[in-house]
Amino acid sequence: MTAAPAMATSAPGPGGQAALEVDSLRVCYAGLPAVDDVSLRVEPGQVAALIGETSSGKSSLALGVARLLPSSAVVTGRVEIAGTDLAGLPAREARRRRASLVGYIAQDAMAALNPVIPVGRQIAELFGVHRGMHRAEASAQAVRELARVRIDRPERVVRAYPHQLSGGMRQRVMIAMAMALSPPLLIADEPTTALDVSTQAEILGLVGQLQAETGSGILWITHDMGVVAELADVVAVMYAGRIVEQGPAGDLFDHPLHPYTQGLLRTRRDLRTGRPGAPLYQIEGSPPALSAQRRGCAFAPRCARRTEICREQVPELMTQGHNLQAGNGPSDASPSRPLAAAASPAGSASAAGQAPDARQPGPARADLLATGWLAACHHPEVLS
Amino acid sequence: MARTLIRRIAFGVIAILGVAVLAFLLEFVVPGDPARAIAPRAQSAAVLENIRIQLHLNRPLIVQFADYFGELFRGNLGTSYVQRQSVTSLIMPRLATTGWLALAGVVAEVIIGGALGVLSTLYARVRAVVAAVNLTLLSLPQFVVGLVLLLIFGFRLHLAPVTGGAGPAEIVLPALTLGLVGAPWYAQIVADQMADSLASPYVRTAVAKGLPDRYILWRHVLRNVLSPAITMIGMDLGAYLSGVVTVEVVFGWPGIGLLAVDSLQNLDRPVVMGTVIVGAVAVVAFNLIADVLRMYVDPRTREEPA
Numbered sequence: 001m002t003a004a005p006a007m008a009t010s011a012p013g014p015g016g017q018a019a020l021e022v023d024s025l026r027v028c029y030a031g032l033p034a035v036d037d038v039s040l041r042v043e044p045g046q047v048a049a050l051i052g053e054t055s056s057g058k059s060s061l062a063l064g065v066a067r068l069l070p071s072s073a074v075v076t077g078r079v080e081i082a083g084t085d086l087a088g089l090p091a092r093e094a095r096r097r098r099a100s101l102v103g104y105i106a107q108d109a110m111a112a113l114n115p116v117i118p119v120g121r122q123i124a125e126l127f128g129v130h131r132g133m134h135r136a137e138a139s140a141q142a143v144r145e146l147a148r149v150r151i152d153r154p155e156r157v158v159r160a161y162p163h164q165l166s167g168g169m170r171q172r173v174m175i176a177m178a179m180a181l182s183p184p185l186l187i188a189d190e191p192t193t194a195l196d197v198s199t200q201a202e203i204l205g206l207v208g209q210l211q212a213e214t215g216s217g218i219l220w221i222t223h224d225m226g227v228v229a230e231l232a233d234v235v236a237v238m239y240a241g242r243i244v245e246q247g248p249a250g251d252l253f254d255h256p257l258h259p260y261t262q263g264l265l266r267t268r269r270d271l272r273t274g275r276p277g278a279p280l281y282q283i284e285g286s287p288p289a290l291s292a293q294r295r296g297c298a299f300a301p302r303c304a305r306r307t308e309i310c311r312e313q314v315p316e317l318m319t320q321g322h323n324l325q326a327g328n329g330p331s332d333a334s335p336s337r338p339l340a341a342a343a344s345p346a347g348s349a350s351a352a353g354q355a356p357d358a359r360q361p362g363p364a365r366a367d368l369l370a371t372g373w374l375a376a377c378h379h380p381e382v383l384s
Numbered sequence: 385m386a387r388t389l390i391r392r393i394a395f396g397v398i399a400i401l402g403v404a405v406l407a408f409l410l411e412f413v414v415p416g417d418p419a420r421a422i423a424p425r426a427q428s429a430a431v432l433e434n435i436r437i438q439l440h441l442n443r444p445l446i447v448q449f450a451d452y453f454g455e456l457f458r459g460n461l462g463t464s465y466v467q468r469q470s471v472t473s474l475i476m477p478r479l480a481t482t483g484w485l486a487l488a489g490v491v492a493e494v495i496i497g498g499a500l501g502v503l504s505t506l507y508a509r510v511r512a513v514v515a516a517v518n519l520t521l522l523s524l525p526q527f528v529v530g531l532v533l534l535l536i537f538g539f540r541l542h543l544a545p546v547t548g549g550a551g552p553a554e555i556v557l558p559a560l561t562l563g564l565v566g567a568p569w570y571a572q573i574v575a576d577q578m579a580d581s582l583a584s585p586y587v588r589t590a591v592a593k594g595l596p597d598r599y600i601l602w603r604h605v606l607r608n609v610l611s612p613a614i615t616m617i618g619m620d621l622g623a624y625l626s627g628v629v630t631v632e633v634v635f636g637w638p639g640i641g642l643l644a645v646d647s648l649q650n651l652d653r654p655v656v657m658g659t660v661i662v663g664a665v666a667v668v669a670f671n672l673i674a675d676v677l678r679m680y681v682d683p684r685t686r687e688e689p690a
Contacts, residue, residue, distance in 0.1 A: 069593055099594035111585040116607050116682050125603070126593050161683040176595065 001316060017083045019044045019185045019217025019313055020065065027057070027064045034060040036241040038077075042217040044184060049228040050221045051264065060220045061384035062187045063236070065219070067094055082184035099130060103216075105188040109170035113162040114217075119173045120146070120158025126180045145176040168199035168342045172206065179210060186211075192227060204230050209302045216369025221339035225264060228254065237261045240288050240298035243313075256340070260299050392675060396668035399659035403664040404657070410450060411653050412445060421651040422465055426479040439465060452657070461661070462654035464666025466647075471658035475640060479625070479662060481550045482632070482639030485562070486624035487630075488555050490617055492563020497570025498613075503577040504571065514575075518568040530561040548636020558635040562628060566620060574618060577609040618674020625670070 010135070020042040027035035035057040042048040052058045063069045079087050081101045084286050086094055106112035110340050114122060121146050124138035133141060139158065146154035149172040162170055171191055178186055192200040204227065211218060222228060228235055228249065236246040237258060245258040256262045263283040285302040297314055419435040436442045440451065455462060461471035504514035521529075537557060544557050559582035575625055581587060582605060590600045627641035636642075647655035679686045 068588060095591075095594050095596065097594070098592065102592075104589070104592040106585055106589060108585060114586040114590070114604050114608070115684055116611075119606070124664045125595065125599075129593075129595055129599065163684050174589075177589070187400060 014367060016043070018042060018080070019046070019082060020048075021078075021080045021221060022061075022065060023078040025061065025064060025067065025079060026075070027060045028074040028076075029072065031074075033241050034073075035064060038238075038241075038243050040236055040243065040246065042185065042216050042219055045211065045215045046233045047211065047218045047220055047231050049232035049235045050219060051223060051225070051228060051235060052239055053223060056238045056287060057241040058238050059189055060241075061102075062189050062221050063221065066104050066187055067098065068104065070163050096130075099183065101183050101185065103181075103183045103186045105171075105174050105178045105186065105191045107190040108194055109167070109174045110194075112174060113170060118159050118161055119165065120160075122174070123158075123177050123180060126177065129192065130181060137336045146173070147174040148179075149173070149210070151176075166199075167195050168202060168302075171195065171199075171203055175203075175207065175210070175330075179214065179216075181217070182214060184216050186216055188218060188220045190224075192220050193224070198296055200221060200227070207231070225267075237264070244299065256297075260302075284307075389672075390678070392672055396672060400668055401666045404456070404661050406454075407660040408449060408658055411656065414651075416651045417611035418465055418651040418653060434631065444673065456661070461658040462657050464647075465652045466650050466655075466686045467652075471654050474643065474655060475658050475662055476642040478638065478643045479666075481637070482625055482628065482641065484550070485555060485558055485628060485631070485637055486621055487641055488559035489562025489566065489624055490620050492559050493566035493570055493620070494613070498574050500571035501568060501574025501578065505575050505582070514571065518571055521564055524565070526561060526565050526630045527634050529564050530558065530631055533557045533561055534634065548638075550638050554637070558628075558631045560635050561631050562624065569616065570613065573612050574609055577612055578605055581605045581608045587688070593608075607681065609648070611678050611685070614677050615674050615680065618670045618672075618677075619667075622667035622670035625666035627659065665672050 018041045020040075022038060022040050025035055026033055038061055040048065040050075050058045050061065060069065060073070064073070064075050064318075065081070065086075067075075068077060068286045075087060079085065084097070088099055089097065106122075113119060120139060120142040120308060123142040124133075124135070127133040127138040127141045128135065131138075141280065142158050143154045146157055151157050151169060151172055157165070157169070157173075162173075165173065174191070190201050207218070208231065220227070222232060232249040234247065235249045235252045236243045237252075237260065238244070239260050245252065245256065246259050253254055253265065256265050260283070281333070283302055287302075288298055335341065417430045417432070418441060422435055423431060433442075440448060443451075452462065463470055464474055467474065485568065492584065500514045500517065503509045510645045534546060534557060536545075537544045542547070545551075545554050548554065587600060587604060595604075627639070627644050628637075628639065629638065629641035629645055632639045632641040639664065643660040644656060646652075647659065675685075
């Protein structure tokens with residue numbers, strides 16, 4: 001099995017504790033692995049983006065980390081949130097400590113908020129249950145929490161029901177709820193997907209500001225490369241239940257190693273720079289069903305560079321800026337950018353994959369990628 | 385919200401009038417001569433004719449119709465052909481008697497059905513048992529359930545009175561009958577709503593917030609079950625008030641249903657009309673009350689429809 005490589009290039013010293021450390025996590029439904037041997041690490045104050053298509057297993061991973069999967073799901077592996085093994089705790093203990101360890105921001109805030117309870121009450125009950133606050137005290141705290149997520153006139157909004165709020169406001173309420181007990185880790189499961197673009201930008205900005213205040217680590221699940229470019233310090237690309245490539249956002253955007261990542265980025269580049277009417281680049285085919293035969297590389301059927309070996313062997317994880325086989329530390333890794341820089345338009349443009357296009361046109365780039373692919377994807381002994 | 389209510393009330397009044405007109409016309413389609421019913425042994429045609437003149441039965445249908453509805457709008461339900469007193473004074477005490485039974489019956493079905501629904505949702509092991517109980521109760525006619533209860537608890541165990549009447553001891557078995565027969569519907573609606581609610585993202589949010597299971601069940605899940613249950617309670621109260629004929633006959637419960645049956649047999653048209661109209665008013669009123677209560681428990685229904 002793959003060793004758990006640090007996603008962060010700016011890893012803290014030996015004493016530093018990760019906001020999240022996942023080691024060989026596997027989530028199975030009815031014996032079929034939705035998440036297959038995933039390892040990743042999120043440092044405090046870092047935004048780690050988890051990219052993947054629908055049904056790539058990213059939501060199962062998120063729910064598995066937060067111990068929110070139904071009991072029918074079989075979860076193995078190690079998950080530590082700020083040094084605490086949430087999955088290993090007895091159920092009562094896990095329930096008591098969960099909200100203080102991990103905040104979960106759901107995709108569809110309308111569905112994730114109880115329709116018949118005022119939003120203020122839904123925040124206040126956290127303080128009632130976990131902090132033993134009385135009703136009035138907890139309500140006052142809920143007002144403060146809403147103010148914290150930049151909601152105007154929070155003393156009015158606390159009494160509103162979810163359907164009376166705008167999509168952006170609902171998502172702010174979700175964020176306030178997730179951050180209420182100041183957990184060291186936030187899991188955001190595509191929280192901006194259902195929002196319009198300007199609201200998306202507001203939410204991204206808000207999360208950036210809040211994170212700067214609290215220093216919590218964020219695992220941000222998305223299939224939107226734009227969001228990743230905007231927000232992420234490190235990126236993990238997930239395909240068919242596995243992380244196929246991971247590394248600092250800048251490196252990954254500049255020279256993606258895995259053909260799947262390359263495909264995702266190419267689609268995005270076409271969207272931004274392509275001529276109107278020109279066909280968008282598409283990765284041929286579709287991801288394998290959960291029940292599909294698992295042998296070799298799951299991406300092989302869609303991969304332009306597949307060879308015989310792809311049918312037989314699962315490739316090694318591709319890690320940006322690391323040479324784990326050689327046991328070296330980060331060599332050409334760029335330091336993790338502060339979030340503020342990532343959120344600025346200039347930062348996102350440079351990270352978005354336009355610059356490398358200009359630098360490395362055509363063949364040179366293709367060669368580099370081919371080398372990278374081979375080196376990291378298939379048994380290093382062939383190359384050495 | 386006010387506009388919704390006014391519209392509902394207007395529709396309700398129209399519905400009640402429609403029912404009244406239909407009932408009035410039906411009474412003339414039903415064969416039979418009220419005069420003969422009043423004086424069964426009267427042989428002379430003159431006597432019968434005299435009765436008809438007294439009751440205005442000799443007038444054209446349209447005139448009788450206008451007379452009746454003219455009085456109705458003044459709040460007068462007329463006078464019984466058989467018992468020489470006003471229909472209102474006959475119906476009101478019966479309505480109260482039936483009201484108690486209807487209330488007790490709904491309480492019974494909510495408790496029995498709610499318990500069955502909650503149990504079958506939370507405990508997979510009892511699910512099959514509950515389904516079997518539901519199916520059995522659904523397939524039994526009301527009078528069978530009533531008679532079985534009467535036989536066991538009344539005649540065998542002597543735990544309940546068997547003589548009929550409208551006291552606190554007499555109400556138990558008829559209410560239980562209504563409860564048992566109505567319970568499967570509540571069990572089903574509670575189980576469905578709970579299953580939906582338990583699988584919903586907002587319950588996952590509540591779990592993520594580390595709320596205790598019991599708290600989630602009471603505050604987050606059952607509140608969402610309340611709204612459809614209230615609608616059904618309103619419908620049942622209205623329907624039962626308009627006459628739980630079978631149960632009242634089986635247990636000799638002197639309610640409005642028994643009055644309606646007696647009046648129909650006697651061709652006592654004003655009383656039949658009275659029970660029909662009072663029943664329609666009860667149905668409309670309780671559905672309206674249920675709607676208002678639902679607006680209270682489910683904020684989404686408060687919004688004005690566009």
